[in-house]
Amino acid sequence: MRILRYCRLYREFLLQRFKILMEYRINFLIGAASTLVLQAASLLTVWVVMRQVPNLKGWTFDEILLIYGLVTLARSIPHMFADNLWTMGGQYIRTGGFDRFLVRPINPLFHLLADRFCHDGLGNFLVGAVLVAKSSAAVGIHWTPFLAVYLIAAVISGAAIFFALQLMTSVSAFWIMESVPVTQMVFNLHEFARYPLTIYPKVVSTLLTWVIPFGFASFYPACFLLGRPAGILPWLGPITAAILLAVSYRVWLFGLRHYASTGS
Amino acid sequence: MPVIEVVNLSKKFRTNRKEPGIAGAVKALFRPVVQETAAVDGVRFTVEPGEVVGYIGVNGAGKSTTIKMLTGILEPTAGMVRVLGRDPHRQRVDNAREIGVVFGQRSQLWWDLAFIESLNLISKIYEIDPGRYRELLDQFCGMLDLGDLLRVPIRSMSLGQKMRAELTAALIHEPRIVYLDEPTIGLDLIVKERIREFIREQNKRNGTTVFLTTHDLGDIEKLCRRVIIIDAGRIIYDGPLTTIQERFGRYRTITFETAGFAATISLPPGVETAPQNPEDRKLILKFDRTKTTASKVASAVMDQIDVVDFSLAEPDLSSVVRQIYNGALKENVPP
Amino acid sequence: MIRRIWTKMRALAAFAGMIPKLFLAYRLWVWMDFFVRIFSLTVFYYFWNAVYAGGGDIRGLSLAQTLNYILLAQILSPLVQSRLPMVMGRLVREGDVGIELLRPVDFQSRWYAECMGVSATMIVIQIPLVIIACVCFEMHLPSDPRVWAVFAVTVWLGQAVVFLFDWMFSCLVFYTTEVWGLWVLREGVAAFFSGALVPLQFMPEWLERICRAMPFAQALYVPVSILSGIAPVSDAPRLWLIQIAWIVGLGILSRTFFGVAIRKVTVQGG
Ligand SMILES: Nc1ncnc2c1ncn2[C@@H]1O[C@H](COP(=O)(O)OP(=O)(O)OP(=O)(O)O)[C@@H](O)[C@H]1O
Ligand SMILES: [Mg+2]
16 A cells, blocks of 8 residues: 555656656766766776687676676666665755655655656666676577576666665765765675676675675676576575665664754 | 643754864864754743744754754754654654645755646645645635746746745645744745735634744734744743733833934933934933833933923834844843 | 966966865765775776686786786876866856956966866875785886886876866866766766776777777876886887877867857856
């Protein structure tokens, strides 16, 4: 019932957002292009390097693209739906604009997220989807309904992991008015997850599995899809995501209590 | 049963103090200095349904902070708030349904959306019945003259237009209590008048409780029967508007029209001559009500010069409030 | 005459001197930047180690050379980043360009001084990273002072090239409000084509040509090649000539572009 109401509300917010986007059509295009260019830059890097060597510690170019595609896909979802967490500090908390989320009869987190759907994420989503499709065809993955469901679950868990980490770190804005530095520090670790975790020393792969678990967003599902041995880890994504979500929401609530608004 | 109940309410803020210069910046890199200020300090009052309360005080007195605690935006450091029997911070969502808020200093609407789209979104958020929504919208359009504004995005509205839009958005869900934090700041006389009229109408028609802060005493005189004055986070007066004028108008002026030019006269203690135009045959005296009375001043003057007429000015609210802000009240308040 | 130049220089120096203070004001940003950069260095270090796991040289570069190049390029990559489009965007949006133009210092020179301040501070701030890279990631710095001298000159010239390009690019903000997207676009292009992510030697010929046709390599690939020993010191005069040619060309273009773009503001009345 409550969920249904929020879904309907989200649709309303989205509709209004698109009206604004259509008003600024050039900005829409620049935004979409900018993410594509960023993606192209890192993909070109991988391509340029991988044409010089047969494989990266036993991982071929296509296999690496699969990992890369998975992490891009997972990341694009919070990019679309939760981008306001990035700007929360500067745009809403420093200015006191966050007040308005607190005087409305809906969940303030929902209000914050729904306030701005970020179309830039669409570009990333497309890039990720194309990469996964192309690379899985190239390595000859035979898609079954089961694998498809696994893929969707893996992407959603990955997205949830990204979102939860972002939520947890953006709470710092309630104390220091600015969350980008803290979020960035954690968020940027996902760069590790663009490559097979096996190229790193044990410390790094442990960190990315058990502490900042970006590994579940890319590497472990890729292992499973490619039929490489990884033990039970490919199955732990959803649980990890659920735990992180629960913890991050608690942290968010804790931070909310420390919201101090601004003078005036 | 009161709609708002506040007991010993306090709010402390912690802020980092920055020292100037590079050395200070480097020091702050490792050890920031924390400072604590009490913005609201043991405030206590109750508001009955249908009241219009003016909450006034100098800049930084703690007015906005109080409103933020009443609306559930801030969690009090100490003390208790009850709004319609609820704790507004803990039960924020339920509380939010019943209240409307306007912060004169910042917009609560969507910057880039046409005003009507913002309103539609708000009607969905508050789950307003569509029929009732249309009815109210018509009514508000008439009262606040919004007709041409509906299609305009907030970002391109003038201050006065924006404020009318904000008021509409804050009242369209028919809240039982409205908090208005400086709703007339920076507006021209006509718009001010219109907004006051609108607030009074809402209060009369629906019995909406209004809690209002302002620096414009015109708002207070036109709207409020009761005034709460806060200074440095503490309440220094809570009572009827009329009493302030009677009780705290410490200085009053008395004007004599004289037959001849006023020569220098000796004045009783507590009386001063106010600045005056020497060409006019007028003598304006300002006296301290705690030291002397109007009749004593008048007879003292009449003993010395020929008086044609004299008048005693009622103390106006702004001069009284200025005195209170300046600290007159503290000396005056009976223990 | 000399006194006039001297007072001008003093004014510009004052603008440049404010930059380090601003940096320190945002202490968390400093820490964040530091950590994020260490992560990137780590990723690059292991990635390139894995690339070279098969042994041997690739495209004439040994693992040690490539690592040296990549680590230095990563550390110095702020040299090709710029906040100019953002700043200009803000000035235009808030209508402050008019006020800026009224100041008694040439607008472009003033911003050049500021950008030089930014770059100088950037390089100083990188010192801890350099130490970490030397200790943990086997980075080597040259001991020959001639290399350092040549490096300093190429950095200085290269920075001017990128500044002038950004000045030209920033003129776009007079025509669109989506400054953020433009900025991301520019940063993405700069990161790849400056050689911050991969040495130009690795690229296929057509890509390398594009890189050389863009100004970003002048500010990063060229100085870093000198410092990491990929390019010999004797190459310096040739590299400088190319850089100076860029500066002259972009200098003329940027002033022309700005002259055209600023008219849009004056026509609209700011
Ligand atoms: N978020 C905050 N962080 C730190 N200090 C604050 C904060 N909000 C308010 N203060 C301080 O609390 C005191 C009261 O501020 P408040 O905004 O309540 O004053 P006010 O009565 O509304 O004043 P004004 O008439 O200027 O609006 C001020 O000293 C202010 O500096
Ligand atoms: Mg205030």
